[in-house]
Amino acid sequence: MQDKSWDERDGEVRLDEQARTKPITIYDIAKEAGVSSATVSRAISGKGYISENKKLQILDLVEKYNFRPNTFAQNLKSGFTKTIGFIVPHIGNMYFASVYYEFEKWASSHGYMTILLNSKGDYEVESKLLYSLKEKRVDGIVMMGGRMDAVELSDDYIREISEIKDLIPFVSCAAKSERFGCASVYTDDGKGVELLMTHLKSKGYNSFYMIGGGDEFYPAYLKKKYALEIGKKLDMKVNVNWLTPGMHFDYRAGYNGMKMLLEKPLEADVICGVNDYVAVGARDAALEAGLRVPEDIAFVGFDDIGIGTVLPTHITSVSPCYDIFGKKVFTSLHKIMQDNKPQDMKTTLIRPELKLHESTK
C-alpha cells in the first residue's frame, strides 16, 4: 500500500502545505528567480557550477516557500528509498549476471533502483557490504552465492543474516536458506539432476562422472547427493569426484580435472560439470587430447550460461530459466517490502529446463 501512495506522487511536493493549496514546484522557483529549473537544481544540490549570488537568491526562495524537491521530500515522509541492494560474488559470472539482468528489469519497472555489489565471495567484504546497505536504508536486499552457499557456517554468521532480515526485507538465492529463517528463491536442483540424467539414460549413456565442485558448498553437495540417488533409480553408474581441491566452479577446475581423468582409461561415457564453466573446461581438455565430442565422450553442465551471453558453450545444460527466476526474486522481495510485518521465510523452487546442445548425442 505504501508503494501505491508513493507511485501516485510524481509531481513536486512541499512539506508545509498550510500556506498554499497548490504545491509549489521547481518551475515556480525558477520563474520567480528568473533562471532555468536546472539552475535551481544546481543551487539546491550544490552540484554543478552556479554563481554565489544566484545561489543565495534561489536558496532564499526555497526557504521562503519551504520548497523540497520531490524525491527528498518523499523519502523523508515515507522512510522508503525505493532502492534495493543486490550482492553477488562476481558480476563477471554469467549465472549471476543473467539473474541480475532479469531482476533489474522488474525492479526498474516497479520504480526501484538496484545497487549491485560484488562481494568477491569474501566473508569480510560481504559483511561490510551488508552493513553499508543497512546504513544506506535500502528497502530490500537480495543476496546470491557467497557465504550463504557454505555447508558449514558459524553461529555468528547465521545470526548476522537473521538480524539483517529482521530489519530489512531480504531474499536469498541459495539452497538451504531455512538456516537463516529468510525467504529464498532457488533452482530445484533435484528436478534438474533428474531431467538431465533421465535424458542421458534415454540416449544410451550409462556412466556419469561429476567433477568440479566441493562438499563444502551446497550447490555442489546437493547435486552430488541427487546424482547418486537418481543414478541408483535409473541403474546408471555414478561417480562424483571433486578432483581439484582449491579450484571449484570454474573453467580451470574442469580443465585440470579432466586432464587428471585422462591419465587413466576413462570409466565414464558422460562428464558432468558441476556448472557450465567446469563443463566447458573439461570439454576443452578432452578436445586437446584428441577426443571427439560427443562421439568419444559427452559433456553436460548446469546453468546454461551460453544462452544469456549469446555466446554458445555448445554444452547440454540444465537451465535455471533466468526470466522466471529473476522475476520471482523480485516479486518475492516486493511482497515482503509491501507487507510490513514479520517476514515470511518462504522457499520458492524454480523448475529448471534442459537445453540440448551438441556436446551430447
Next chain:
Amino acid sequence: MQDKSWDERDGEVRLDEQARTKPITIYDIAKEAGVSSATVSRAISGKGYISENKKLQILDLVEKYNFRPNTFAQNLKSGFTKTIGFIVPHIGNMYFASVYYEFEKWASSHGYMTILLNSKGDYEVESKLLYSLKEKRVDGIVMMGGRMDAVELSDDYIREISEIKDLIPFVSCAAKSERFGCASVYTDDGKGVELLMTHLKSKGYNSFYMIGGGDEFYPAYLKKKYALEIGKKLDMKVNVNWLTPGMHFDYRAGYNGMKMLLEKPLEADVICGVNDYVAVGARDAALEAGLRVPEDIAFVGFDDIGIGTVLPTHITSVSPCYDIFGKKVFTSLHKIMQDNKPQDMKTTLIRPELKLHESTK
C-alpha cells in the same frame, strides 16, 4: 573536500546540537526505551515488525532528542547521496560486466554505492533511466555504450546529455564524447588496431578481413578506419565488410557472416571480429565447415572477453585492460564529483594490450 568531511563522520549525529554537547546515538535512544538498537532502527525506518506501542514510545524519544540516524542526517546536510548511477546496455555482455566489476571495486572502497541499470540499448529506456537517476539525486553518472556510440545523433539527444552533465558529474565510456562536451574514458582503438595488425604482419599474415559491425556505430566505424589506414602503412590487404545488416557485435553476426564468406574462395588469411563475440562466432562457423584454426585460417577480435570470465575464448584479442579502465572511470568521475565547478570535458584514452591465444600462429 566535502568527501573528506563526510568520511570523518562515521558515528551517529544529530541535527540540533544546541541542547547537548555530545551527540545522541541510537544506543542512547535504545537504552532509554529499554529496547535493542535494532528495534529503534525498525521504529524509525518503519521496516520490520515492531508493536505499535513500542514504536510510538521510541518515536517520542526520537523527537525529544531530535535524533536522526547518520546517513539521513548527512544526506540532508551535505546534499550528497554517495550513490553513483551506471548505465550499460546489458550486463550479460562481458565487456560491460568487466568494466563494471573493476569500477565498483573502486567506488565501494571510496564509500560510494553504484546503481547498475540495463538500458537494453533502447533509446527510450535510456532516457527514462537518466531521468530516474537525476530524480534519485545520484552524485555521479557513468554511461557505457548505447546511444552514445551512434555516429548520427539528433540534436535533442546531444542536448539531453549536455544538460545532464551540467547538472550531475558525468563520465561517458564511448568514443567521440567531445560531441556531448562531457568527460570520457575510452580505449585507444587506433593503438589497439595497430598493435594487432603489426603483430599479425610479423607472423606472416598478409590479408586481413574485418566483419561484424556497422558504420552507424563508432566502435565499428573507427576500427574500420584505423584498419584501412594501418593496412596501407604495413602493406597488408585489408577488407572491411559488415556482412550481416541488423546483426552487430554478437555471436550470430560472426557466425552468419563467416558462413557467407565461406560460400566463395576465402580471400583472407585472418578474420577479425569487430569484437570477441563476433570472432568466436566466425571461428565456430569455420570449424563447423571443417577448416583448421589457425592452420587454414586465423581469428582475432577485440575486448578480451575470455579473461574476465575465466572462460577462455581461445581468440587472440586486444584487451582494454579492464583493471586500469575501470579504475580510470572511477577516478575521473570522482575528480568531477569533488571539484564542484564546471565540468572538465577531458578525454582519457586507455592504452590497450594484445593478448595472444591459439586462434593465431
